[in-house]
Amino acid sequence: MNNVLDQIRPFISTEVFMLMFSMGTFLLGVFIYKRTKIALLPPLLISMIIIIPFLKFTGIDYPTFYKQTRILNFMLGPSVVALGYVLYEQIEHIRGNVVSILTSVFVGSLVGILSVVLVAKILGADHIMMASLAPKSVTTPIAMSLSEKSGGVPSLTAAFVVICGIFGGLAGPIVLRKLGIKSKIAQGLAMGSASHALGTARAMEMGAVEGAISGLAIGIMGIMTALLIPFADRLF
Amino acid sequence: MIKGSFFILLFYFLGEMLSLLIRGFIPGSVLGMVLLFVCLFFKVIKPDNVKDAATVITKNMAVFFIPAAVGLMVYAELLSKSLFTILIAIAISTVLTIVTVALIQERFEKNRAKNGGPNL
Numbered sequence: 485m486n487n488v489l490d491q492i493r494p495f496i497s498t499e500v501f502m503l504m505f506s507m508g509t510f511l512l513g514v515f516i517y518k519r520t521k522i523a524l525l526p527p528l529l530i531s532m533i534i535i536i537p538f539l540k541f542t543g544i545d546y547p548t549f550y551k552q553t554r555i556l557n558f559m560l561g562p563s564v565v566a567l568g569y570v571l572y573e574q575i576e577h578i579r580g581n582v583v584s585i586l587t588s589v590f591v592g593s594l595v596g597i598l599s600v601v602l603v604a605k606i607l608g609a610d611h612i613m614m615a616s617l618a619p620k621s622v623t624t625p626i627a628m629s630l631s632e633k634s635g636g637v638p639s640l641t642a643a644f645v646v647i648c649g650i651f652g653g654l655a656g657p658i659v660l661r662k663l664g665i666k667s668k669i670a671q672g673l674a675m676g677s678a679s680h681a682l683g684t685a686r687a688m689e690m691g692a693v694e695g696a697i698s699g700l701a702i703g704i705m706g707i708m709t710a711l712l713i714p715f716a717d718r719l720f
Numbered sequence: 721m722i723k724g725s726f727f728i729l730l731f732y733f734l735g736e737m738l739s740l741l742i743r744g745f746i747p748g749s750v751l752g753m754v755l756l757f758v759c760l761f762f763k764v765i766k767p768d769n770v771k772d773a774a775t776v777i778t779k780n781m782a783v784f785f786i787p788a789a790v791g792l793m794v795y796a797e798l799l800s801k802s803l804f805t806i807l808i809a810i811a812i813s814t815v816l817t818i819v820t821v822a823l824i825q826e827r828f829e830k831n832r833a834k835n836g837g838p839n840l
Contacts, residue, residue, distance in 0.1 A: 506786045528782050528789055535786070536793045546794050550787050557787040562725075562777060564749035565732045568756030569774035572767065584828030592821035600813035607805040620810055621817055624785050629747040639791030643799065644810060646789060652814045659818050670825035678817040681781055701821075703753060710746045 489542060497544050502552035509534040526653075526682060528646060560625035567623075567703045574696045581669060588670075589701060592677045593708040596621045597716045605720065614720035616640040619709055620648040623680045626706040634717045645680065652679025653686040668693040676701025724773025727765060731756040 495501065512534070513527030539549055550557070578585065600617045609617070615636030619627040624645045631641035656675050665671055668691060675683035675690075676698030684702060688695035735752025759765050792799065799806070 507783070510783050510786065526782070528785050531786050532789045532792065535790050539790070539793065546791060549790060553787045556784050559777065559784040560781075560788075561732050561749040561752075562728045563781045563784055564747075565728050565735065565752035565756055566770070566774035566778045568731070568753040569760065569767065569770050570778050571753070571757045572760040575761070581825075581828075584825050584832075587828070588821045588824035591824055592817045595820045596813050596817035599816045600809045603809040603812050604805055607808060609802065609805050609809070613802060613805070617806070617809055621814070623781075624788060626747055626750055628788060629749070633744060637795065639788060640795050640799065642785065642788035643792045643795070644806065646785075647806070648810050648814055651811055652818065655811075655815060656818055659815055660822055663819060663822060665822045665826055667822075667826045667829050670822045670829070673825050674818045674822035677821045678814050703757075706750055707746075707754065710750050 493542060493544065496542060497548055497552065499552045502549060503555070505538075506531065506535065506553055506556065526646075526650065526685075529650070560628075564623065564625045564706070567699075567706075570699055571703050574700050577669065577693065577697055578700065585669075585673060585700075585704065588673060589677050589704045590708050592674075593621070593705055593712055596678065597709065597712055598719070601716065601720050611720055612636060613640075615717075617644055618713055618716060618720070620644040621652075621678055621680065622706045622709045623702050626710060630710060630713050634713055634720075646682075649679045649682025652683045656683055656686060657690065669697050672697030673701045677705045680705070721772050721776075724770045727770045728752075728756070728773055728777075731759075 496505075509531040510527050513530030516530055517527050535549075539546065597618050600620060601614050604614050604617050612635065615634040616631050616638075618634065618636070619630040619641060621627075622630070622645070624642055627641050627645045628638035632638045652675065656679060660671050660674060665674070671690060672687045672694035675687040675694065677683075679686075680702050684695060684698040687698035731752040732749060733752075734755055735750070736748030738751045738755070739746060739748035756770070760767055760770075
């Protein structure tokens with residue numbers, strides 16, 4: 485068995501295989517997600533669940549995987565830049581709501597950062613953990629760079645962002661219903677602010693306006709959090 | 721598609737340069753996003769220039785998270801040790817964020833409907 489693995493390892497640790505494998509697992513994830521409609525199993529999670537054991541089994545280390553798939557990682561940057569276009573596309577929903585949107589997301593960002601850091605501190609988390617948790621509500625590329633700048637671990641933050649997205653996608657609609665929120669803008673804004681793209685995916689199911697506003701909230705939350713974290717930094 | 725890719729990379733590059741100027745206070749990608757939005761808003765560039773590329777990459781953003789998410793394997797031990805702390809902190813904070821944002825936005829809308837205040 486080990487002999488066979490040794491023989492095939494040079495072929496599966498190539499760039500082309502790793503990229504194909506990554507895309508394939510994600511595709512399978514999309515298929516499972518669409519079939520089961522379980523919000524607990526977003527495609528990214530399914531990809532992770534397949535790739536990590538695969539690498540362990542074949543004895544390929546993470547630096548090798550990272551090196552071969554770094555083109556995907558690079559694309560995180562341009563994808564954030566492209567959100568500028570999405571923001572522009574949704575400008576109709578922003579008109580008349582600029583002040584309220586900026587105010588609510590700003591306060592939401594502040595509450596989100598402070599609460600996650602304080603709860604973690606009470607439960608005995610160290611500096612690295614708190615710095616990695618603080619940007620959990622923003623989209624991964626922004627969250628990772630914010631985490632790195634304040635002394636956190638970007639990969640850890642990527643995990644927290646996913647956990648936060650899954651949780652918000654599940655709990656968000658329930659919380660909004662319990663609160664009796666009627667406004668579509670308020671609903672979409674809350675979903676995107678708290679749970680970025682995964683919250684937005686759920687908001688899209690609630691309605692077109694909710695989805696669009698949620699997409700907008702991802703960008704605003706990213707900016708607000710980027711502005712607030714350097715100050716909140718002193719807390720942890 | 722080539723045109724769209726060029727403009728997005730151009731704004732990414734400008735964002736990175738700006739980020740260097742302010743010593744990385746805000747990530748270059750975020751600044752690139754703001755610059756792109758501002759340039760579209762003030763009609764410095766046409767939406768059609770970036771539409772195709774921007775739509776494709778934002779619709780499939782989750783794929784780009786794979787390398788980072790798999791990076792978790794390196795931190796599996798650290799993560800499993802503090803799993804309770806992490807889950808509780810994230811759950812409480814996420815609910816509080818949802819409540820805060822939704823309540824403030826709805827309050828604004830109700831006040832405006834009642835007072836007929838300025839449409840900002």
